[in-house]
Each structure stands twice: as C-alpha cells, then as structure tokens.
Amino acid sequence: LDSGIEEICIVAAPGDEAAYRSIFAGYKEKLLSAFHGDAWSREQSSRLADLERRLQFAVQEQPEGYGHAVWCARDFVGTEPFLLLLSDHLYISGEQRRCSRQVLDLAVQHSCSVAAVQPTREHLIHRYGTVAGKRLPGVSNVFQIEKIVEKPTPSVAEQELLVPGLRVGHYLCFFGMHVLTPTVFDILDEHVRQDNRLNGEIQLTPALQELARREQYLAVQTNGRRYDIGVRFGSLEAQVALALAGVDREEVLARLAELILQFEQDRLPAAGRVDSTTRISISPSQPA
CATH class of the missing domain: 1.20.58 (Methane Monooxygenase Hydroxylase; Chain G, domain 1)
Incomplete structure (x- = not known):
C-alpha cells in the first residue's frame, strides 16, 4: 500500500x-x-x-501451475499493468523506497514490463527463474531481458545465462516481483487454449519468455532482499530479518546473542562455562 x-x-x-x-x-x-x-x-x-x-x-479451480494462477486473475486486472507478487516471499528494502516502489517507478519511466532480480549464488539458482540480458546504456542496475530459464542447473546457467559484470558464480534470478503489461494475458490465453504445459503445468516462465520477445521487458537489480518462506528454515530466516530491519534492532541483536551464548554454554563442560551474569553488547555498527 x-x-x-x-x-x-x-x-x-x-x-x-x-x-x-x-x-x-x-x-x-x-x-x-x-x-x-x-x-x-x-x-x-x-x-x-x-x-x-x-x-x-x-x-483457481485446480492447481494447474503458476501461469494458470496468474491467468485466473485476468478479469480482475483488465487492461491495466499490474504488480505480481509471490505469496510465500517476504521483501525487505535496502532504502527508503519499498522494493515494489523501485520496480513500479522503472515500469512507469519506461512504459513496459519490469522484473525485479537479485544476483544469486550458483548453488541456489535451482530454486528460481534466471535471466540473461544486457545492461541498459548508462544504467548499472537495469537490464534488457533476452533469455529466461526456469530453475536452471549450474551447467545450463554457465552456458546460457552469464551476465557481464556480475561476480563469478552469480546469476540474475527473479526476485518474485514483476510489473507486467496485459500482453501477458494474451500469451497465457494462448497457452491455456493450446494446453501448452511444462512439467504438466501451465507455467509463467514460458509466457514471460514470449513477452520478452514481443515487447520491451526490463529487469532491475532491486536494492533489497527476498526471503523465501517456502524453503527449509525460510520462515525462521524471514522472521529474524524482519526483526533486524525494525525499530527494535539493537534489542533483537542482544537477545539473539544471549540465546546463542546460552545454547553454547549448555554444550560445554561445567568447568568451561562463562558466568551467567556475563552480558554481550553488540554495537549497531557491527555486522549481524
């Protein structure tokens, strides 16, 4: 909002x-x-x-894929661009503007679809759609999307998805946030009518690849982080990140440090334990 x-x-x-x-x-x-x-x-x-x-x-009467789920919202969206978010992701911005505002601003500026992306380490790309593209002239964090592969293997990524300027072993993966034009519904309509499926489902990634072919589709390296609640420890990581991004950051850090100390103490023989009155102080300037 x-x-x-x-x-x-x-x-x-x-x-x-x-x-x-x-x-x-x-x-x-x-x-x-x-x-x-x-x-x-x-x-x-x-x-x-x-x-x-x-x-x-x-x-969505039956779980027939992410693309099919988006297609089910076509009457709600109508003929306007729309913001698409994954329900199992938490987003925390690294600046005053929300992550969604960053994507919306670029979409308005260029009057086109925009996907938020985040440089992601090679061993994690099997979780995400991954893109290749060229940087827009004079802009370090905006790319013209040329190719999209859903959850690639490292070998496929190395052959097809390298982006010049990224650190070695990193690829641009979807952030779970898109501003899309209604053209995507035309494409999804075709896929539903033709029963065009990938792994048994109407997927979104093939529609996005076709969208990039038909019209301008940009990717922006968003200043923020995504937390996937649907993976192991994802909910825990998201909750801690949210707490550390809030107004009670210092208190949360102190409590986490004391909790870690308590568990470490329980693993030590009695002779090696620190007195229970010991307190840990973490300066806000220290990395968490």
Whole structure:
C-alpha cells in the first residue's frame, strides 16, 4: 500500500476466501489483546483492516501451475499493468523506497514490463527463474531481458545465462516481483487454449519468455532482499530479518546473542562455562 497499490487480488483455491479473511480478523484481535490496545497495536490493527477492505479473490479451480494462477486473475486486472507478487516471499528494502516502489517507478519511466532480480549464488539458482540480458546504456542496475530459464542447473546457467559484470558464480534470478503489461494475458490465453504445459503445468516462465520477445521487458537489480518462506528454515530466516530491519534492532541483536551464548554454554563442560551474569553488547555498527 505504501507503494501506491489500491486494489489487491489473491488467487486462491475454492473455499479459501473465508480462511484468508479470518486470518486478518484474528490478527487484529490478537494485536489489540497482546499489547493492551496501545497506540502501536491500534495503528497496526487499523492498517490490517484497511488491507482487508482492498482484498478481492480469484478462484483457481485446480492447481494447474503458476501461469494458470496468474491467468485466473485476468478479469480482475483488465487492461491495466499490474504488480505480481509471490505469496510465500517476504521483501525487505535496502532504502527508503519499498522494493515494489523501485520496480513500479522503472515500469512507469519506461512504459513496459519490469522484473525485479537479485544476483544469486550458483548453488541456489535451482530454486528460481534466471535471466540473461544486457545492461541498459548508462544504467548499472537495469537490464534488457533476452533469455529466461526456469530453475536452471549450474551447467545450463554457465552456458546460457552469464551476465557481464556480475561476480563469478552469480546469476540474475527473479526476485518474485514483476510489473507486467496485459500482453501477458494474451500469451497465457494462448497457452491455456493450446494446453501448452511444462512439467504438466501451465507455467509463467514460458509466457514471460514470449513477452520478452514481443515487447520491451526490463529487469532491475532491486536494492533489497527476498526471503523465501517456502524453503527449509525460510520462515525462521524471514522472521529474524524482519526483526533486524525494525525499530527494535539493537534489542533483537542482544537477545539473539544471549540465546546463542546460552545454547553454547549448555554444550560445554561445567568447568568451561562463562558466568551467567556475563552480558554481550553488540554495537549497531557491527555486522549481524
């Protein structure tokens, strides 16, 4: 919402809308109860209520792939560009502008589709769509997309997806955030009618590859980080990152340090333990 989004559509399975709305209602009540209705909890509860009012739902009758899920939202989107987010990703910006605002600004500037990307180490690219392209003249973090491969192997990436200027062993992977023109629905319509499937599903990546062929499609190296909640330890990592990005960073760091010390102490023989009154202080300038 801070990026200017006014309407939100969630693509969900049949009957899931009530469950989603109950989550919002439950969080509002828990916030007010846990924090005794203080100013912060009232503000957050109000923001959740505002978010819920903007929600609409599109039903995907059967789980037929990511591209099919996007296609199910075509009536909601209509003929306007739209912002597409993955529901199992958390995004934390490295600057004042939200990650989504960074992508939206570039899409407005160039009047085209834009994908957020992040340099990703070779051993992780099997999780993500990966792109190759050329830098736009005079811009260090914007690329013209030329090729997209869904979850490539390192050998495929080395042969087809090298981007000049990136560190060795790093590739540009999708950040889970796109601004897309309605052209993508024309392409997905064709794929649905022709039953064009990849690994048994109507995928989004082939549609994005065709989008890049038909019109300008840029990638921007976003100033921020993504946290994939759907992988092992992903939820834990996302929660810690969110806490460290908040106003209570110093207290969170101190508590994490004490927790680590406690667990390490439990592994030591009694003679080697540090006195329980020991405290650890971490300066905000030290890397976490």
